[in-house]
Amino acid sequence: MVTALKINGKTHQVDLPDDVPLLWVLRDEVGLTGTKFGCGVASCGACTVHIDGEAVRSCQVALSDVWGDVTTIEGLGTPDAMAAIQQAWVDNQVAQCGYCQSGQIMQAAALLAENPVPTDTDIDDAMQGNLCRCGTYPRIRAAIHDAAAKLKEA
Numbered sequence: 001m002v003t004a005l006k007i008n009g010k011t012h013q014v015d016l017p018d019d020v021p022l023l024w025v026l027r028d029e030v031g032l033t034g035t036k037f038g039c040g041v042a043s044c045g046a047c048t049v050h051i052d053g054e055a056v057r058s059c060q061v062a063l064s065d066v067w068g069d070v071t072t073i074e075g076l077g078t079p080d081a082m083a084a085i086q087q088a089w090v091d092n093q094v095a096q097c098g099y100c101q102s103g104q105i106m107q108a109a110a111l112l113a114e115n116p117v118p119t120d121t122d123i124d125d126a127m128q129g130n131l132c133r134c135g136t137y138p139r140i141r142a143a144i145h146d147a148a149a150k151l152k153e154a
Contacts, residue, residue, distance in 0.1 A: 003063055007032070018064035023047045026072060029102050034073035034102045038131075043121025045130030046052055048103035049073075055110035073102035076109060084154075086108050088147035096134035108144050117148055 002015045007030060016027050026032045026049070035058055038046030042057035049058045052068030077083040082090070085108050095101045104127070111118055111126040118126070123141050132140065 005030075005063075005066060006069045008071060009069075014063070016063055018062060020063045021059050022049070022061040022063060022066055022070070023058040026058060026070070032072050032074050036102060037085060038100065039102070041127070043131075044088075044100070045103040045107060046100050048105060048130065050107040050110060053110065053113055055107050058085065071106075076105065080122055083109065084150045085112060085143070085147040088143040088150065090148060092139045092143040094136050094139040094143050096136055100130065100132050104132065104140060108140070110146070111144065111147055112151060116151060 001018060002013055003018075005012050005014060005025070007026070008062065012030050014025055016025060016029060022038060023035060026035050027037070035049055036046040037059065038044035040059050042060040042061075043102060047058040048055050050056070050071040051061070051066060053071075073148060077086050085105055089095065089101065107127055107130050111123065115122055115126075123144050127140065127144075
């Protein structure tokens with residue numbers, strides 16, 4: 001069955017079974033490999049994307065259950081400029097191995113869209129489902145605070 005999906009502002013026609021996880025549609029069918037496979041059971045957050053601005057685990061969303069526009073890490077910034085949260089990640093040298101970072105950034109972007117001035121507790125609560133094996137949690141929190149400050153200035 002052919003399904004039309006709007007991903008990062010562009011419509012894609014995919015001919016896949018309804019039960020295929022969005023993660024595999026993004027990676028294998030559309031070629032957007034920034035969204036990572038981590039655990040496959042929505043426990044790690046590496047596959048986090050936005051559907052209509054809501055952070056979701058794409059490994060657990062079936063193609064037939066996609067309810068709106070999808071944004072991946074590739075669609076967060078523009079070709080000429082990173083989003084504030086992406087720039088804060090670079091400025092705070094958050095990434096070590098980098099595997100979880102696209103999911104972390106997407107979760108953080110959703111947090112800032114909902115709560116532009118989060119406290120440490122707000123950040124910890126929002127980010128608790130995104131795991132980082134390298135343990136960069138203090139830098140993640142600092143990057144989110146920096147991005148919030150930059151967005152407030154803008």
